[in-house]
Amino acid sequence: MENKKEVGMTLIVKAITRLTVGLILLYGIYIVLHGHLSPGGGFAGGVIIALSFIHLMLAFGRETALKKLSEAQASVLESLGAIMFLTITLLGFLGGYFFLNFFFHKGNPFALFSAGIIPLCNIAICLKVGAGLFVIFVVLISFKGLEKEK
Amino acid sequence: MILPFFVIIPLGAAFLISFFGKRIKNFADLLANLGTLSLLVFSLYSISLVATHKILVYKVGGWVPPMGICMVLDGLASFMLVMVNLVSFLVALYSISYMQRYTDKPKFYTLFMLMLAGMNGIIVSGDLFNLFVFLEIASIASYALVAFGTEAEELEASFKYAVMGSVASSFILLGIALLYGYTSTLNMADISLVLFSKPSSMIVKFIGVLFLAGFGLKAALVPFHAWLPDAHPSAPASISAMLSGVLIKVLGVYAIIRIFFNLIGINKVTLSILMFLGAVSMLVGVILALSQWDFKRLLAYHSISQIGYVILGIGLGTPLGILGGLFHLFNHSIFKSLLFLNSGAVVYSLGTRDLRKMGGLQxxxxxxxxTNLVASMSIAGIPPFNGFFSKFIIIVACIQAEHFGYAFCAVIGSILTLASFMKVQKYAFFGKLNQKWQNIKEVPWTMWLSMIVLAIICVVGGLLIIPLFRPFLQSAVNVLLLGTGYKEAVFAALR
Structure with a gap:
């Protein structure tokens, strides 16, 4: 930390992070995609995905994480998630009702590709929650930075 | 069929604005105004729907209540929808010019539309937990909007509002959880059905107290009013108009009357508590308002006082009292939002809210x-403006129900209101023009247009009680008079 060129935490943390961050991201995606089969879903998975980026930010510093996913991109993803969710629910009007699960063939129990619109809704929620949480974290970090400059 | 659109339109507009608002110029203004205009048209159409069908129930996702979630449109919901969407359209129109002074208009409109989605959701929801979710959407958007100026004073007010609002929300959530534990259902009509079949117990009374404290805090009734005089003046004027004009009514008064009249069932004790809280709010609000020199803070205290009138009228429980209370609810939303828009116009031109620094602005x-003169006359209850009729009905209803003390309080409150608005008129608009303000101009046309429309509604609003327009008000009153008959009406509409 004394050396100004070196951002982020120590070598040990960085090495471990390199190993784990991909796994955390994958685990988040797993939770989202299996939301309709096992405990979890869009919200929990979105939080885990956001945590993988936050993990990166804690270990390597703000710049590295923002290179992967900038604030503007995250904000776009967040709005996109919300619009996607609303579009899916609006498509329910095809069957006559708002929020209708409009796939006629809803698949088999315990199969990944089943349950109609629920996995799609989970993905939309994951975008909204993940991007939202990430942006909140970035904003909190930047406010702290501003105070230090003063 | 139109019911879900009251939630879909503002939600969709909010997210589209946040997505495209910064990329396309004037997109936010256009979409927000079109959205609120279409909501106004839908809500006016809902009046005719209610006139023919009495009550409409929409099954969300095709799931049948009590398992599924439902939306209910009855006389009271339609009445509130018209009020909310009328005010929000005019406020959105006003914001086009007014919000130029602030940065980041798209964010403002996003939050504004989210708040509107929350309020419309509360009104149409037929499910108690959905009501709570929409309540949180509306209140969290309003916390952010109060802090929109991001000055120290605004942030402090917003923080105070957020803390007290969260306490209120926890009370409400605890109440809903206990009610769910007791009745094993969340559908409002079904809760009422289960409560009716069980013998009366202490837990229902306890839940009633929790709801009264929670929603009372949202409505800013007097023991719970401390957040309002800070939050309302700090917000941008268009948001103060929304907060004071409709938010405290939908989140507070509407939820209280819907739950106590239609769900739990009203009794003598609850009614007398409501009447007492109403009378105390009425007097304390107006007495605190008298000594204010900050234009918007004065108006904020008057909101507390006028909500007191509404609660007093409804708390009487007689048909005439409820009519007066609901009529005053509508009138107050019109003239109070007009007054806040006026204060915004003054701030827009002068940059100060201190009444002592104004003068001769006429x-x-x-x-x-x-328009401010019209609104002041209305709020003080001078005939022939709308405020006179509703206050008059409330006072007559008090006398009919033999509550002479409350009638006297209402008269005193009205006189003190007149006194404090005479002060506003004298210091701000009459008298000699201050040398400092030689070069100020009238505000841009979108601002004065919405102010004039509201002033016209203030003048003609009294016509709502003539027989031609009366069904609009009467159908809302009938829902409350129906009381716990609400459940039979909902289940009959489902069949």
């Missing part, structure tokens, strides 16, 4: 001055 800002 010659420079004729529209603002005259």
């Amino acid at each position: 010659e420079k800002m004729p529209v603002t001055s005259n």
